[in-house]
Amino acid sequence: MTLLNQMFDVYIDLNITLAFAATAWMAVNLLLARLGRKLVFTVQLGFLNLLFAVIFLSPAIVAVYQQLLASDVVPADYSLSLADYAVAQYLRGGIAIPAEDFQTLLGVRDRFTESVLTLGPGIGLAVALFLIGGFTWFGGRLAVNFLRLGRVLSACHGWRKAGRVRLLLSDTAPVPFSARGLLYRYVVIPSDLLVTPGDLNLVLKHEFQHLRQGDVEWEIGLELLRPLFFWNPFFYLWKSEVERLRELACDQKVTEDAKVDLKAYCQCLVRAAQAGFRKRREQLAPSRTESVAGVALLEVHEKLLRRSPGLKLRRRIEALLETDRLRPHRGIATLAVLPIAVAVVLTALSLQKPADWSQDRLMLSAIVNLDRLQTINSFGQRPLR
Incomplete structure (x- = not known):
């Protein structure tokens, strides 16, 4: 993976993490309002600034965690990649779609990234021009x-x-x-x-x-x-x-x-x-x-x-x-924002791609190849009557 691919992946992950954090923040505020609990504005502002810092530190946290996984300091079973979890669920029968379609679905983001970075025809070129134009316009402003x-x-x-x-x-x-x-x-x-x-x-x-x-x-x-x-x-x-x-x-x-x-x-x-x-x-x-x-x-x-x-x-x-x-005690206030901060970090970790081909990925690839081979072999057979 090139440096440009890595930078674009981090950019997409930050946008998704920011969307999740903003949604979680508004949901918590709505819940507190329904419960009739209103925090002082200084506490809310401190929470918001802390969460924003966590969002933009999340790529560094993810890099450290992946390094710990690669060096076996953290067991491989503790990988939090959403893609790996989806593959495991598919192999256990939790997802009922053809193997080739599932593999294609897993590769959507990679194909999109490659299309944008190589200025591929169609949506890739359109997205690239849109981003370059936006960066230039708003940067100039x-x-x-x-x-x-x-x-x-x-x-x-x-x-x-x-x-x-x-x-x-x-x-x-x-x-x-x-x-x-x-x-x-x-x-x-x-x-x-x-x-x-x-x-x-x-x-x-x-x-x-x-x-x-x-x-x-x-x-x-x-x-x-x-x-x-x-x-x-x-x-x-x-x-x-x-x-x-x-x-x-x-x-x-x-x-x-x-x-x-x-x-x-x-x-x-x-x-x-x-x-x-x-x-x-x-x-x-x-x-x-x-x-x-x-x-x-x-x-x-x-x-x-x-x-x-x-x-x-x-x-x-x-x-x-x-x-x-309410002006809660500092310890209580920290406990209130900690679940959202942890959820933000877990979201960032779950978005990461697997570092290499895992055993589950190899099994999925084998299933796809077997399905293709069966399709090819079935072409020369007479239909059963």
């Missing part, structure tokens, strides 16, 4: 958005410095947002906020909380992955859930401070939204830099197939008024 963000930061006025954090004032930014470069983190504040010290204080608390949570780094990571997973709806579902929990967790953390008045904070969000909508209408070419490689206080522009900014703002305020959310 990402580069343009990073350049645009750099221009926005360069046009801001320096205000204050605190370690590696730079506070900047902008005359054009619709809403406050946080971003980062290679060396520094940035908090961009619309200049209009200087005339409302109360709102300015709340906004700074909100943006600094984003920096403490590492939200900007997670957003950059997700944006860098978008060109690779541009076609996968589960990636957008995951990203949307991260964005939702990120803002709710930040709001929750800020309002836990006894010095922060909940009503004043909600009114601040409303005023910031009104100012952002007004400024965006006034701009002839609205910038979207606050949604790329940065974390904004709130959204003030519509996004395709997503809830409207007004609805999101209402949901945030409603969530702040909820008081029945």
